[in-house]
Amino acid sequence: MQISIKNLYKNYQLNGLEVPAIRGIDLTIKKGEFSAIAGPSGSGKTTLLNIIGGLDRPTAGEIRVGNDDLNKLNQKELSDLRLHRIGFIFQAYNLIPVLTALENVEYVLLLQGVLKEERTTRSTRILEEVGLGEYINRFPKELSGGQQQRVAVARAIVSEPEIILADEPTANLDQKTGALLLDLMHDLNHKKNITFLFSTHDQMVMEKARRLVYLTDGTSNSDTFRGHGHFKDNKIKKKSKKKSN
Amino acid sequence: MKFLLTISLRNLLRQKRRNIFLGSAMAFGVMILITANSFSHGVSDIMFNKLIVYMTGHVGITFNEGTGRRIPIFRDKERILKVIQNNIKKDEIADVDEAIGMFCRAIGNGKADNVVVVGIDMSKQVSEELEKEYMESFNVVEGSYDDLARDDIENPVLLSRQKAESLNVKRNDVIRIRFQNVYGQDMAARAVVVGLMANDNLFMQGVLFVELKNIKKMMGYRPQECGNIQIILKNPVRDAVKTADRLHEALNPGPAFIAGTVRGAAKAGVTILPFMADNDSKRIMRESFKLASGRLDDVLAKDGVMIGRRLAGLIGAYPGSKISISFKPRFADKDASFTCKVNGIFTGPPDEEEKLIYMHESLFYKYFYSNLPDIIKDKDKAYIPPDDSPFSKALGTEWVLLDRTATTDDATKKEAQIAKKKIKAMTMDVNTMYETASDVLKLEGVLNLVTLIAVLILFFIIVLGVINTLRMSIRERTREIGTIRAIGMQKRDVRSIFILETVSLTFFASICGVVLAFIVMELLSLIKFNVVDNPMGILLLNQRLHFLPTISGIIFNILFIILIAAATAYFPSRRAAAMSAADALRHYE
Ligand SMILES: Nc1ncnc2c1ncn2[C@@H]1O[C@H](COP(=O)(O)OP(=O)(O)O)[C@@H](O)[C@H]1O
Numbered sequence: 041m042q043i044s045i046k047n048l049y050k051n052y053q054l055n056g057l058e059v060p061a062i063r064g065i066d067l068t069i070k071k072g073e074f075s076a077i078a079g080p081s082g083s084g085k086t087t088l089l090n091i092i093g094g095l096d097r098p099t100a101g102e103i104r105v106g107n108d109d110l111n112k113l114n115q116k117e118l119s120d121l122r123l124h125r126i127g128f129i130f131q132a133y134n135l136i137p138v139l140t141a142l143e144n145v146e147y148v149l150l151l152q153g154v155l156k157e158e159r160t161t162r163s164t165r166i167l168e169e170v171g172l173g174e175y176i177n178r179f180p181k182e183l184s185g186g187q188q189q190r191v192a193v194a195r196a197i198v199s200e201p202e203i204i205l206a207d208e209p210t211a212n213l214d215q216k217t218g219a220l221l222l223d224l225m226h227d228l229n230h231k232k233n234i235t236f237l238f239s240t241h242d243q244m245v246m247e248k249a250r251r252l253v254y255l256t257d258g259t260s261n262s263d264t265f266r267g268h269g270h271f272k273d274n275k276i277k278k279k280s281k282k283k284s285n
Numbered sequence: 286m287k288f289l290l291t292i293s294l295r296n297l298l299r300q301k302r303r304n305i306f307l308g309s310a311m312a313f314g315v316m317i318l319i320t321a322n323s324f325s326h327g328v329s330d331i332m333f334n335k336l337i338v339y340m341t342g343h344v345g346i347t348f349n350e351g352t353g354r355r356i357p358i359f360r361d362k363e364r365i366l367k368v369i370q371n372n373i374k375k376d377e378i379a380d381v382d383e384a385i386g387m388f389c390r391a392i393g394n395g396k397a398d399n400v401v402v403v404g405i406d407m408s409k410q411v412s413e414e415l416e417k418e419y420m421e422s423f424n425v426v427e428g429s430y431d432d433l434a435r436d437d438i439e440n441p442v443l444l445s446r447q448k449a450e451s452l453n454v455k456r457n458d459v460i461r462i463r464f465q466n467v468y469g470q471d472m473a474a475r476a477v478v479v480g481l482m483a484n485d486n487l488f489m490q491g492v493l494f495v496e497l498k499n500i501k502k503m504m505g506y507r508p509q510e511c512g513n514i515q516i517i518l519k520n521p522v523r524d525a526v527k528t529a530d531r532l533h534e535a536l537n538p539g540p541a542f543i544a545g546t547v548r549g550a551a552k553a554g555v556t557i558l559p560f561m562a563d564n565d566s567k568r569i570m571r572e573s574f575k576l577a578s579g580r581l582d583d584v585l586a587k588d589g590v591m592i593g594r595r596l597a598g599l600i601g602a603y604p605g606s607k608i609s610i611s612f613k614p615r616f617a618d619k620d621a622s623f624t625c626k627v628n629g630i631f632t633g634p635p636d637e638e639e640k641l642i643y644m645h646e647s648l649f650y651k652y653f654y655s656n657l658p659d660i661i662k663d664k665d666k667a668y669i670p671p672d673d674s675p676f677s678k679a680l681g682t683e684w685v686l687l688d689r690t691a692t693t694d695d696a697t698k699k700e701a702q703i704a705k706k707k708i709k710a711m712t713m714d715v716n717t718m719y720e721t722a723s724d725v726l727k728l729e730g731v732l733n734l735v736t737l738i739a740v741l742i743l744f745f746i747i748v749l750g751v752i753n754t755l756r757m758s759i760r761e762r763t764r765e766i767g768t769i770r771a772i773g774m775q776k777r778d779v780r781s782i783f784i785l786e787t788v789s790l791t792f793f794a795s796i797c798g799v800v801l802a803f804i805v806m807e808l809l810s811l812i813k814f815n816v817v818d819n820p821m822g823i824l825l826l827n828q829r830l831h832f833l834p835t836i837s838g839i840i841f842n843i844l845f846i847i848l849i850a851a852a853t854a855y856f857p858s859r860r861a862a863a864m865s866a867a868d869a870l871r872h873y874e
Pocket residue numbers: 052053054059060061079080081082083084085086087088868871
């Protein structure tokens with residue numbers, strides 16, 4: 041399932057002013073990619089991921105996830121899309137504080153309507169997979185940042201989505217933990233053929249990504265592919281900067 | 286659902302202080318509501334089932350005989366009881382009483398006091414429940430309640446310890462009482478104290494109780510006669526008006542007549558009919574009467590009768606002559622008889638000329654009531670002009686049934702009108718507590734107000750508390766809302782989470798509130814109020830506040846409160862759910 045974005049614009053309203061966050065992006069993400077969107081703070085990474093995940097709607101342009109034109113889906117259908125086909129990972133982990141690690145993971149399956157027994161076994165297995173087998177009954181505040189983000193990864197993959205969108209997943213972690221997390225995600229990408237798209241301004245993450253899309257001021261000004269650890273140069277797409285008003 | 290509930294409960298615990306605060310406020314409100322409700326219900330219970338029962342009954346039938354002194358008497362007790370029996374379902378009626386009481390001067394041992402003597406019917410079978418209630422309210426501490434029924438003691442009497450003190454009497458002492466009987470004659474009687482009551486009920490403290498048949502005898506009632514009737518219903522609020530209306534319909538009077546024998550020079554069977562003395566009836570008589578002899582003004586006078594021409598011929602009567610009439614009363618073996626003057630002789634259809642005597646009502650009812658004829662048995666014997674006869678509108682009935690009224694004000698107005706009419710026949714009125722005890726019932730309104738205020742307090746606590754608490758929770762948990770929306774939760778479910786949280790809090794608070802209310806009620810009813818001369822004393826039962834919580838009331842209240850809370854929570858929760866997920870995720874505090 042691929043993501044295709046054509047001529048995407050997003051403006052925000054702030055105190056009556058139009059704030060352009062994305063200014064004309066064309067991008068295609070193929071199934072199984074392990075790609076990063078990089079760029080300085082405020083360049084529109086989060087906005088782009090939110091739009092891909094159907095959490096936000098573009099001001100103009102086309103966005104397709106698989107066969108679905110997101111502009112044509114209503115809120116309920118977007119929720120279902122996220123529930124079944126997209127997983128989210130956030131910079132601040134965003135676990136539900138009143139639920140244990142296991143319950144946090146189970147929650148997604150509950151929303152999917154999976155029965156109790158299966159919920160528990162699947163969630164436990166996934167948590168073991170991400171190396172948290174001993175911590176399943178701990179509450180988020182009893183876990184370290186790295187462990188919490190692993191729970192978040194488990195929560196994202198337990199529903200067996202096709203795409204995982206991770207918004208600066210390592211930004212709150214130290215170098216070593218971040219690297220381990222990235223290895224875990226890379227592993228999952230490899231094993232389960234889940235598409236990973238993360239935003240980052242972490243050099244290490246950029247290095248580990250197979251493809252690096254660079255955003256500045258809401259447009260991509262470089263798109264680099266790397267195969268098997270080698271750089272594979274691609275032409276720099278430069279769009280004429282249209283001011284959408 | 287269970288999972289959502291778990292989340293709700295854990296979330297409630299998360300902001301413990303805030304939720305405990307809101308929960309306590311709710312519990313407090315519930316406590317007030319339940320307490321107020323139970324109190325209100327308790328007072329209603331006192332009013333309907335205790336006070337009104339003793340004062341006026343739920344439905345009353347009152348009688349007034351005589352124009353000067355109005356005598357509360359009905360001459361055929363059995364008949365009235367049968368009407369009651371036939372018109373009220375057995376399972377709706379709790380008791381039927383004769384309300385007989387009188388003001389007396391009582392003289393004890395060197396001390397005298399004014400008292401009210403009230404009759405209790407010991408002969409009648411009452412339900413065990415009611416019996417128990419009676420025993421409780423009498424609370425005889427010395428002597429025995431059952432001794433009231435003894436006939437080897439002269440007028441056994443039961444009185445409160447307070448009264449016994451003020452009369453300086455003990456058990457077995459004799460009290461002399463002086464009173465007027467129903468006919469206005471001064472009487473005296475002796476009564477023997479058979480028991481003392483330790484009674485907190487203000488009403489009962491000034492009362493001397495004697496067996497009904499004794500007081501009736503003292504007051505001049507014959508055994509077949511009865512005083513005003515009080516009916517106690519099982520469900521007065523539901524049935525009182527309906528029952529009164531039904532009785533009213535059944536008590537429609539028939540024509541009044543005396544069927545007897547008239548003696549002049551010879552004797553003949555005769556029917557004596559009363560014509561009414563009000564202006565309308567007199568006009569009818571004037572216009573329709575054909576006199577053979579005598580003057581019309583004499584004819585309508587009170588002192589004599591008009592007799593049909595044939596009948597006059599038969600017995601040799603003429604204007605100015607005396608005739609004697611005798612008849613068989615219903616409740617006597619001997620014939621009753623009286624004489625009267627012939628004022629005029631009328632002509633008319635043969636039957637009327639031969640069989641009728643018209644008598645002024647003020648004369649007629651004197652004979653009629655004092656020796657009630659057997660109306661039902663005599664009906665065939667009597668001749669009564671057909672309904673289309675011009676006279677039938679001017680003829681008197683067995684009694685005059687007053688119109689039903691709804692309120693005390695209407696009843697008072699009605700009474701004033703009746704007084705002006707100078708009705709000579711006995712008047713009969715069927716009334717309910719809404720007319721006779723409306724002052725007491727007004728209290729209900731006050732109590733409902735108290736409950737309403739409690740509801741309002743609670744309402745504000747809930748509305749302000751819930752909105753405020755939810756707003757804070759939602760603000761604090763905005764990012765969490767964004768997260769659960771991101772992992773695929775529908776808006777509707779987000780809304781449910783917050784509503785569920787509020788509902789669970791309200792539910793627990795309500796349970797605590799109910800427990801609290803029971804504790805408060807228990808404590809409040811420990812207090813003993815010593816109000817002897819305060820009218821609010823009637824709101825007390827045995828000098829204590831009377832709370833009567835009901836399961837249905839409590840359940841209703843809890844559901845009501847939960848409903849308000851859920852409705853209040855709905856709007857902030859909907860706002861939370863409608864928030865843009867992307868914005869919510871960017872929310873940092
Ligand atoms: N809800 C919003 N209202 C107004 N401006 C916004 C909103 N969200 C993002 N922006 C603006 O859009 C631009 C892109 O933001 P974002 O996508 O968060 O960038 P990044 O994730 O790369 O740091 C920024 O200038 C930001 O201030």
